[in-house]
Amino acid sequence: MELLFKTSSPNHEISVYDTTELYGEKGRFRVLEFSNSAIQGAMDLNDPAHILFEYPRAMIHLIEYNIPSIEKMFIIGHGIGTIAGYFSEEQCKVVEIDQTVVELSRKFFGYRKDNVRIGDGRQILTNEKQHVYDTIVLDAFTEKGTPTHLISKPFFEICKEKLDPSGLIVMNLFGKGDNDQLVNAIHSTLSEEFAYIQAFLLPSEGTADIQNFLLAGSQEPIGFQARHMAGFAQIELGQGYIIRDKVDRSELN
Structure with missing residues (x-):
């Protein structure tokens, strides 16, 4: 491993490094990693257009x-800009809370588009016009996981308001096994606002392993072709609690 950059921002400890092996695959890879060895993005240096990760x-x-x-x-x-880089600059509005992450995506991963705003995704989405978006993508993490204010019922109410009537929300999540309490809660909370939900899991060897989930919600039936889901399998999730926004007690005094 060759360390290229390491710093601490207000949100993360961030490293960028090159490696010749990634998840058992040999090659030349460049990796953006947060605290606790949480890989946020990776590039195949031999083929930068190749999207390495399944999700x-x-x-x-x-x-x-x-x-x-x-x-x-x-x-x-934003991460290294994998999804935003796939679609055109005109199609995408990207929000990233950490300026350092955006700078690193440009310096080390070749992101060239000028469509990233720095700030809180929920706050910026709240100020957008109603029914203007076809798709909302949530792929935001801290060292504690997906921020709670991005998986609560009020947040999904905002998403429904900003999506057009046939729009789609797609979320990248992590949890333990197919009965993860928080993933079930996110699924149930999303179901409060969207008529159709699809859930997918990327299988792993051990049931105790942290596993990758995708959730999608829409007011229209959600289709897909299994052979193009990069190994993710459709699953049924259990009933969970409804996630509410936390109340700031100082505002009640």
Whole structure:
């Protein structure tokens, strides 16, 4: 491993490094990593256009299958810019809370588009016009996981308001096994606002392993082709609690 850059931002400890092996695959890879060895993005240096990870390939398939003529997409969470880089600059509005992440995506991963705003994704989405977006993509993480204010019922109410009537929300999540309490809660909360939900899991060897989930919601039936889901399998999730926004007690005094 060759460390190229390391820093601490207000949100993350961030490293960029080159490696000749990634998840058992040999090659030349460049990796963006947050605290606790949480890989946020990786590039194949031998073929930069190749999308390495399964989840962005599956998310792109869900978007293209259900929204064949994409005009406007809102992405929360930039990383190295994999999904935003796939679609045109005119199609995507990207929000990233960490300026350092955006700078690194440009310096080390070749992101060249000028469509990223720095700030809180929910706050910026709240100020967008109603029913303007075909797709909302949520791919935002801290060292504690997906921020709670991006998986609560009020957030999904905002998403429904900003999506057009046949629009799609697609979320990248992590949890333990197919009965993860938080993933079930996110699924149930999303179901409060969207008539149709699809859930997918990327299988792993151990049931105790942290596993990758995708959730999609729409007011229209959600289609997909299994062979293009990059190994993600459709699953049924259990009933969970409804996630509410936390109340700031100081505002009650």
